[in-house]
Amino acid sequence: MEKFTTHVGTAVPLRRSNVDTDQIIPAVYLKRVTRTGFEDGLFAAWREDASFVLNNPAYAGATILVAGEDFGTGSSREHAVWALNDYGFRVVISPRFGDIFRGNSLKQGLLTVELSQEAVETLWDAIEKNPGAPVEVNLQAREVRSGEHVWPFAMDDFSRWRLLEGLDDIGLTLRHAEAITAFEATRPSFAVLVS
Amino acid sequence: MSRTLAQKVWDAHVVSQTAGEPDLLYIDLHLLHEVTSPQAFDGLRLAGRSVRRPDLTIATEDHNTPTDNLLTISDPVSRTQIETLRKNCAEFGVRLHPLGDPVQGVVHVMGPQQGLTQPGMTIVCGDSHTSTHGAFGALAFGIGTSEVEHVLATQTLPQGTPKQMAVTVTGELPSGVTAKDLILALITKVGTGGGRGYVVEYRGPAIEKLSMEGRMTVSNMSIEWGAKAGLIAPDETTFAWLKGRPFAPQGAQWDEAVAYWRTLKTDDDAVFDAEVVIDASTLTPFVTWGTNPGQGAPLSASVPDPESFATEADRAAARRAVEYMGLTPGTALKDVAVDVVFLGSCTNGRLEDLRAAAEVLRGRKVASGVRMLVVPGSAQVRAEAEEEGLNEVFTAAGAEWRFAGCSMCLGMNPDTLKPGERSASTSNRNFEGRQGKGGRTHLVSPAVAAATAVTGRLSAPADLV
Numbered sequence: 049m050e051k052f053t054t055h056v057g058t059a060v061p062l063r064r065s066n067v068d069t070d071q072i073i074p075a076v077y078l079k080r081v082t083r084t085g086f087e088d089g090l091f092a093a094w095r096e097d098a099s100f101v102l103n104n105p106a107y108a109g110a111t112i113l114v115a116g117e118d119f120g121t122g123s124s125r126e127h128a129v130w131a132l133n134d135y136g137f138r139v140v141i142s143p144r145f146g147d148i149f150r151g152n153s154l155k156q157g158l159l160t161v162e163l164s165q166e167a168v169e170t171l172w173d174a175i176e177k178n179p180g181a182p183v184e185v186n187l188q189a190r191e192v193r194s195g196e197h198v199w200p201f202a203m204d205d206f207s208r209w210r211l212l213e214g215l216d217d218i219g220l221t222l223r224h225a226e227a228i229t230a231f232e233a234t235r236p237s238f239a240v241l242v243s
Numbered sequence: 244m245s246r247t248l249a250q251k252v253w254d255a256h257v258v259s260q261t262a263g264e265p266d267l268l269y270i271d272l273h274l275l276h277e278v279t280s281p282q283a284f285d286g287l288r289l290a291g292r293s294v295r296r297p298d299l300t301i302a303t304e305d306h307n308t309p310t311d312n313l314l315t316i317s318d319p320v321s322r323t324q325i326e327t328l329r330k331n332c333a334e335f336g337v338r339l340h341p342l343g344d345p346v347q348g349v350v351h352v353m354g355p356q357q358g359l360t361q362p363g364m365t366i367v368c369g370d371s372h373t374s375t376h377g378a379f380g381a382l383a384f385g386i387g388t389s390e391v392e393h394v395l396a397t398q399t400l401p402q403g404t405p406k407q408m409a410v411t412v413t414g415e416l417p418s419g420v421t422a423k424d425l426i427l428a429l430i431t432k433v434g435t436g437g438g439r440g441y442v443v444e445y446r447g448p449a450i451e452k453l454s455m456e457g458r459m460t461v462s463n464m465s466i467e468w469g470a471k472a473g474l475i476a477p478d479e480t481t482f483a484w485l486k487g488r489p490f491a492p493q494g495a496q497w498d499e500a501v502a503y504w505r506t507l508k509t510d511d512d513a514v515f516d517a518e519v520v521i522d523a524s525t526l527t528p529f530v531t532w533g534t535n536p537g538q539g540a541p542l543s544a545s546v547p548d549p550e551s552f553a554t555e556a557d558r559a560a561a562r563r564a565v566e567y568m569g570l571t572p573g574t575a576l577k578d579v580a581v582d583v584v585f586l587g588s589c590t591n592g593r594l595e596d597l598r599a600a601a602e603v604l605r606g607r608k609v610a611s612g613v614r615m616l617v618v619p620g621s622a623q624v625r626a627e628a629e630e631e632g633l634n635e636v637f638t639a640a641g642a643e644w645r646f647a648g649c650s651m652c653l654g655m656n657p658d659t660l661k662p663g664e665r666s667a668s669t670s671n672r673n674f675e676g677r678q679g680k681g682g683r684t685h686l687v688s689p690a691v692a693a694a695t696a697v698t699g700r701l702s703a704p705a706d707l708v
Binding site: 063065068081116117118122123124127129144145152204206217218222224235237239240243 | 258259263264265267269271272278279281282285290292295297298299300301306307318320321323324327336338359361364369370371384385386387388389390392393396397398399401403434435436439440466467469471490492496497499500503534535537556557559560563653654655672674675676677680
């Protein structure tokens, strides 16, 4: 995983709540067996609408997506994270994320930052007024800066450390290989075996 | 210390606990399907890793598969994905139930039916509806592809400790009101994010009275209100359902297992971080009108006025939903005409669901101009339904009797809505385009689906003369 420390970029306001992962990437794009190249599927249905915010040239090249509450609900498809990454996003800000989406994003180096509804609305207004203004997302300090605003955000120490160091989860778990083997010896005799 | 059911299951699976790190949990059963696994197997190959416990891993084909035949996957991209699963399972030694196999089916119908899902287990799958298995008192949750790879490689997952919530359902469900109505009403009450960060336990007299099928419908939709998992304490209903199934323990092991399973209940003085209480006796058939599962209403109500919602975010979402759904606020939901009725999915594709719909359709006809698809959740459900003659009830009514698969629950296989088409669907998601681009979905129970097929408008069995 690529390290994430601080990111400065421009942002795009997605004034919608309940953006489920079927909207982030429709199921027809999930038939592929690769892990990259999903940028064409990102918000595929919505992008057909010329007035959709990602089609607004003022936000071209934005790397921070600022969305309404309950972003990434629904399906567990990690393709939603891959599509956002492939399109060029590094950060998504929302008052609340779907649990599985959030887990997936932090494993793929896409930083998901929870800010209050009020902060998100302030950001939306600021971005719309000045689309080229930089937004800074600092994971080291756990804060988002836009103009004169500074918003701290919560991120558990372990996830933050993994992101700052760009660590691979499987590698971390294999430090406990002996404990896994020891645990397996204690499983009950009636535990299911499929083969 | 007093513990909840979920905490007991959690504690029994902690491999390693380190301060400042998530607990490392052992996974008892890993279910795989074709959509979320290919990149995980690729990851293993790249790192030169193997599947640590193929004997705790089982795969089936469900999302991409056709339901009109068992032989031909006409879409080459879908076919490649299925063939990739077959190659991966062969290479890594994973048991697979492919299209055409008598055990094949929607992964969350297949697992319980085989007796693979048992109380007290940890179960994961690269699919958000893994919460279904919580109906047995298992800690079961959906994971992403990176986590699928992690479980394949290590049979464990690092997990931060969730908060605990109780959903207490008092009273008794009135006649004609089902588990699906209950869970849809709950989601509208708490919203799609109401359970975020929680593992939930459904409990109370109305839950205890549910069949295993009904419990699975409730647990299945836990993810639709954001909960990580939704458990129900195992009881005599659970044990009776499990006994004799292919993977259920036998003989002395059965007795040993049941003795353990009986300890899997929340201690009387255990403390939940939050509780929601619902009185089942107040519920009526419930449907959705919008584009997320929290936008629902009693079938007897009308399409709401978006301006009637309390927050601007909810008003904006409702305005958008009503427009997408092609509805006019104030229209009685019972006046909403549908083009397609879909009976099936991991939510409502079990034998009891087919029976409930067949009971309504017996001696009646699907309205002209309405297409009804009946898709059993597994090949075994299909065979059992045929043994009872349910297929004849459906076909005599003019419905299509199909093969098992995810079908029209999601737009990944040939069963899709056309743009602008409206469905009454027993599935779990009414998201924009979920059942096909431009399609409009109303979530309903099997009984409401069948009555709707007869009248051509959203209806309950009580509305039929």
